[in-house]
Amino acid sequence: MTVCSGCIQDAPHKEMYTVSRFMHKGKPDSRNMYTTMYCAKCVKKDKENYHEIVGKPTPPKKPKAKTTKKKTDVKKK
Numbered sequence: 001m002t003v004c005s006g007c008i009q010d011a012p013h014k015e016m017y018t019v020s021r022f023m024h025k026g027k028p029d030s031r032n033m034y035t036t037m038y039c040a041k042c043v044k045k046d047k048e049n050y051h052e053i054v055g056k057p058t059p060p061k062k063p064k065a066k067t068t069k070k071k072t073d074v075k076k077k
């Protein structure tokens with residue numbers, strides 16, 4: 001679990017965005033930046049609080065399609 005820098009809530013790391021921010025908010029300097037983690041909500045909500053998104057969450061792997069047969073043929077006793 002990773003803590004979001006925006007809402008200070010734990011979220012699964014794989015769902016977090018990596019964003020870059022300036023070390024000094026009042027003095028934006030591209031050589032003086034750091035990255036931090038933001039959840040999807042804060043990435044949308046707190047756009048003013050970070051510079052740009054540098055990493056997006058890795059999309060979850062699709063589970064293998066299970067070949068489950070429909071149980072429509074099961075007759076009631």
Ligand SMILES: [Zn+2]
Pocket residue numbers: 004005006007008009038039040041042043
């Ligand atoms: Zn958040």
